[in-house]
Amino acid sequence: MLRGVDLELFPGQIVALVGENGAGKSTLLRILVGLETPDLGELRRVERVGYCPQEAALYARLTVREHFRLFGSAVGLSVEQINQAAEELLDQLSFAQYADSVTDELSLGTKAKLNLALALLGEPRLVLLDEPHASFDWDTYLRFWELAKLRRQDGTCIVIVSHRTDDTELCDQVYNLSNGKLGRVS
Template identity: 50%
Template structure:
């Protein structure tokens, strides 16, 4: 009997011993994260679940570099895409102009940016809003734009903070189609939420309690 060794998959995201606290007043200090760890492998879809106030968004901001931890390390291999819980947009820019702006920030060629933009409009179903200014979009369409901008450069690691909170059922299904395709392509996705309805769509569920995973 012979066995074939399985290739070792190197983590594309690895966070270890993450600690974070906030000072309230002169004496009180609130410990939010107390040594949280999380690892993401190529082609994995992982859910990070915790109650409101458990520190999920704080951990996500540390992972993307928007917040400095008090202790611990974070390493990411490859390009990172981030979809924050609250859409980040410029009110006077259209959807097309947002994609153009982010494409330049990602140093994408004009052809690559336009191709990716067309694919995302079709996948998420909001191409009719291409020339609409952001301040005239509904909350659900802003959520689609927010996700589209995170996906524009086809990142190896995609971090999503409550990504489908404003989606209708059709968009929710479209979202999971996109996630499934990314998994097939070896891309990795970390989704944080206060609850998980479809556990079978995830490879792993990580729970955040008392500042630890």
């Protein structure tokens, strides 16, 4: 149960959300994105939110490129904008060779790349990432951080749930969720 969560997010910030397994990190993100309703409290959201769920929410029978088309049109991008964003993300996260592969046949890490890329489509100003890189190889992990820093420069606010100490060192702020309460660590 979440008991006392007070979190203000600003443009150009990367914020880490840490806490032990079962602390409620994923639940908090689902509330922020509007997938769950809190029993009490107020939530003010001014922008569209990009959301990368902890478990990839993908369609087994669609290809990577078809996912970009589906999710891109859902956020109002034109075909040209979708194609351009897809090419960039396929390159930045190094999975262009799988663009026409059916999702069902992708490795766990490649599915995670697509899950993350879809959250970033259309350059949302607020991005909530729930352990997006848990199955990334080392090179992709570094690429992820390059991408996150680029988005930060453009004023995007990124919240990342992570258990990695190297992540918390790269973030601007770190919050710990414990016993339902959110506390600022750094």
